[in-house]
Amino acid sequence: MESPPTSLALKRSRLLPPANDGASTTRRPRPLLAAAVYDVADFSRVDVRLVDVSSGAVAARLDGLRGGRGAHLGAAGGLVCLVGAAAVRLLDPATGAATDIATAPGDTTPTAHGHGQRTPPPSHVFGHVPATGEYKLLRIHAAAAPGQSQSCEILTLVGEQPTRWRPAASPPAPVAVASYRNKAVARGVAHFLPSPPSLFQHGAAAECDAVASFDLAAEAWRPSLLRGPLSSSASGSGGRQVCRGHLSLAVLSGGLAMVHHDYYAGGCIDVWMLADVEKGTTWVRTHSLRLSSVLRGWDGQMVAAGDRESLAQPLAVMEDGRIALWVELKGLVRVFDPRTGVCTEVADMGRFSNVVGLCTAAIGNSG
Numbered sequence: 267m268e269s270p271p272t273s274l275a276l277k278r279s280r281l282l283p284p285a286n287d288g289a290s291t292t293r294r295p296r297p298l299l300a301a302a303v304y305d306v307a308d309f310s311r312v313d314v315r316l317v318d319v320s321s322g323a324v325a326a327r328l329d330g331l332r333g334g335r336g337a338h339l340g341a342a343g344g345l346v347c348l349v350g351a352a353a354v355r356l357l358d359p360a361t362g363a364a365t366d367i368a369t370a371p372g373d374t375t376p377t378a379h380g381h382g383q384r385t386p387p388p389s390h391v392f393g394h395v396p397a398t399g400e401y402k403l404l405r406i407h408a409a410a411a412p413g414q415s416q417s418c419e420i421l422t423l424v425g426e427q428p429t430r431w432r433p434a435a436s437p438p439a440p441v442a443v444a445s446y447r448n449k450a451v452a453r454g455v456a457h458f459l460p461s462p463p464s465l466f467q468h469g470a471a472a473e474c475d476a477v478a479s480f481d482l483a484a485e486a487w488r489p490s491l492l493r494g495p496l497s498s499s500a501s502g503s504g505g506r507q508v509c510r511g512h513l514s515l516a517v518l519s520g521g522l523a524m525v526h527h528d529y530y531a532g533g534c535i536d537v538w539m540l541a542d543v544e545k546g547t548t549w550v551r552t553h554s555l556r557l558s559s560v561l562r563g564w565d566g567q568m569v570a571a572g573d574r575e576s577l578a579q580p581l582a583v584m585e586d587g588r589i590a591l592w593v594e595l596k597g598l599v600r601v602f603d604p605r606t607g608v609c610t611e612v613a614d615m616g617r618f619s620n621v622v623g624l625c626t627a628a629i630g631n632s633g
Contacts, residue, residue, distance in 0.1 A: 300341035300622035319590035322612030340392025341623030347392040359627040389443035393451035447514035473497035474510040495538035495549035
């Protein structure tokens with residue numbers, strides 16, 4: 267009997283551990299960057315690398331995946347998720363086990379627009395709920411027309427609930443989901459930046475650093491937006507104009523962080539941590555990195571056109587205080603040490619690569 271159609275060539279994927287030189291190994295959870303590396307000759311083909319962000323060592327590889335229109339890769343907890351048109355595949359990097367989950371369409375899935383228009387593919391957010399151990403997928407559909415809300419669905423992947431998409435409420439304001447920098451899942455809550463240029467909540471203007479939050483356990487949006495650090499802190503924006511494209515979300519030390527690339531007034535990358543997620547009003551600036559300390563082309567020296575690096579997205583803060591960053595459009599992983607001011611390049615994934623997410627997997631380590 268043939269399997270249901272899917273846009274993913276699942277049989278061609280394989281999980282490959284790093285070469286073992288005979289040294290003894292231990293298995294302990296550690297933060298790993300899941301990065302997608304695309305085939306220049308065939309962008310439907312993608313390999314996933316699981317990289318130790320502290321050293322740049324490749325802990326495992328998932329090669330030969332093929333994604334069609336609307337395919338999605340995600341990483342959370344200890345798993346990597348691959349979403350296709352009719353199936354979801356969960357991969358455990360620690361064991362190499364792969365589970366294919368057939369999914370039935372939900373009752374609220376939007377139909378195609380008329381007049382031959384193609385419905386934009388939905389966006390997906392993969393998250394782990396620590397309290398229950400469940401993994402869930404939140405699917406957000408594009409608004410059918412300007413001014414209309416985004417419809418949402420939720421799917422439980424590890425748990426007792428059936429694998430059918432269930433309707434979820436629309437967000438309190440339109441949210442941006444296309445880029446990994448616009449969303450982050452921290453402690454079972456998915457957070458999103460507002461989608462420009464709407465930035466509206468029930469008819470009232472919302473700040474560009476506001477955050478919409480979806481509780482994966484309760485499967486509900488929080489009714490109001492969180493105020494961001496720049497609009498809620500007297501020392502935040504300082505009255506200057508803030509560009510929405512210079513803001514991003516991240517998960518650092520398990521908590522929600524907002525990152526602001528201040529190219530004009532400060533020449534730095536400010537990192538703000540949300541200290542009180544329930545009240546949503548207390549942000550603490552934990553890091554302020556000079557652009558010139560982590561990105562090339564900001565030290566006053568002349569650089570060739572197109573060589574000036576523009577964005578370094580924080581990936582993780584290590585126990586010794588070092589910060590791992592992803593250099594956008596270059597596919598580079600750098601580690602900055604605030605104590606010494608030294609920035610070290612530890613991995614080069616290539617220009618045709620992207621961040622999938624971070625996962626914690628107990629993959630064999632040397633020593």
